[in-house]
Amino acid sequence: MSINAKIVTDLVTNNVSFVTTVPCKQLAGVIDGIEQCEQIFHIPSNKEDEGMGLCAGAYMGGKRAAIIMQNTAIGVTINTLATLIQYYHIPLPMLISYRGEIGEPVACQVEMAVHTKALLAQLNIPTYHFHQADDIAEFDGILKYCFMSKKPVAILTDASFWKGA
Amino acid sequence: MIRSEVLKSLIPVITDQLVVCNIGLPSQELHQLDDQPSNFYMLGTMGLASSIGLGLALAQPQPVIAIDGDGSILTNFGTLPTIANNVADNFILLIIDNGSYGSTGDQPTYAGGKTSLSAVASACGCERVIECQAEQAAATLQAALDANEMTVIVCKCESGNITVPVIEMDPVVIRDRFMNEVRTRNS
Numbered sequence: 001m002s003i004n005a006k007i008v009t010d011l012v013t014n015n016v017s018f019v020t021t022v023p024c025k026q027l028a029g030v031i032d033g034i035e036q037c038e039q040i041f042h043i044p045s046n047k048e049d050e051g052m053g054l055c056a057g058a059y060m061g062g063k064r065a066a067i068i069m070q071n072t073a074i075g076v077t078i079n080t081l082a083t084l085i086q087y088y089h090i091p092l093p094m095l096i097s098y099r100g101e102i103g104e105p106v107a108c109q110v111e112m113a114v115h116t117k118a119l120l121a122q123l124n125i126p127t128y129h130f131h132q133a134d135d136i137a138e139f140d141g142i143l144k145y146c147f148m149s150k151k152p153v154a155i156l157t158d159a160s161f162w163k164g165a
Numbered sequence: 166m167i168r169s170e171v172l173k174s175l176i177p178v179i180t181d182q183l184v185v186c187n188i189g190l191p192s193q194e195l196h197q198l199d200d201q202p203s204n205f206y207m208l209g210t211m212g213l214a215s216s217i218g219l220g221l222a223l224a225q226p227q228p229v230i231a232i233d234g235d236g237s238i239l240t241n242f243g244t245l246p247t248i249a250n251n252v253a254d255n256f257i258l259l260i261i262d263n264g265s266y267g268s269t270g271d272q273p274t275y276a277g278g279k280t281s282l283s284a285v286a287s288a289c290g291c292e293r294v295i296e297c298q299a300e301q302a303a304a305t306l307q308a309a310l311d312a313n314e315m316t317v318i319v320c321k322c323e324s325g326n327i328t329v330p331v332i333e334m335d336p337v338v339i340r341d342r343f344m345n346e347v348r349t350r351n352s
Binding site: 018043050 | 205224244
């Protein structure tokens with residue numbers, strides 16, 4: 001099973017039925033998989049904080065929700081993570097493309113990459129870094145952990161991980 | 166009429182509905198006027214009432230009213246294309262447009278200047294957009310509920326505030342009792 005297919009399968013297995021996305025080149029395949037999946041309502045967002053609002057609403061409506069976005073979005077969403085997602089104890093898996101790591105062709109991406117883990121740590125957000133293709137095996141457990149703990153959880157997926165996809 | 170008077174006039178219409186209310190004074194005023202489990206108060210995160218409301222409306226079939234402000238819509242303009250392109254006929258976005266950032270001291274917004282939020286909503290693809298004056302807010306909202314069609318209402322009113330206490334309720338309590346209410350209504 002491809003990494004993209006495994007991600008979609010794990011989301012469905014964990015009853016995640018509402019997914020919002022803001023695109024990244026590395027995430028194109030999984031976003032396409034989400035769009036094709038009949039068990040998941042896919043709603044693209046214009047900005048990641050908007051997407052987190054949609055997910056919070058869907059969660060209160062009884063659906064498990066997730067967001068797929070790039071790590072640059074951490075800079076956009078800190079207030080939303082602190083005052084909505086964490087403050088109201090809303091579970092939110094965040095599947096994040098970790099741009100600016102080894103293999104990155106665009107220098108500017110490195111500027112947010114060097115802050116990404118520090119910002120997530122400052123927010124006390126449980127953070128997982130997928131570097132090898134095999135790391136995807138943990139995704140199912142991370143989703144269960146996220147909904148058990150009612151916290152936002154970050155899964156950083158770098159270029160090496162996607163290269164092995 | 167100022168926003169608090171508009172909210173007071175809306176109570177008979179919204180008291181039995183699921184309401185997602187904007188941060189700051191609007192939530193504090195609604196809390197003082199008619200606190201109940203079917204109200205979700207935003208205590209932070211300016212701009213996301215419409216997004217939370219749309220997510221809720223898409224996730225379950227009960228009617229949802231998001232009470233937002235012109236300043237908050239301007240903060241999260243991207244919400245209007247998302248609303249337009251993901252039609253939920255159980256969703257009403259009520260923008261109380263007093264042309265000012267009320268909670269922060271009535272600084273003017275661009276919606277009180279050249280920018281028409283109803284024109285923006287229409288340009289974004291929202292199909293049922295109604296602009297009304299404050300005195301017509303309750304009747305317009307009731308008509309939107311009766312229409313069972315996704316509606317954006319831009320209610321123009323005067324700028325100004327009353328003194329209301331902050332909401333001291335725990336956010337998890339607000340969220341939990343709201344979710345229980347949503348669950349009960351859908352069971």
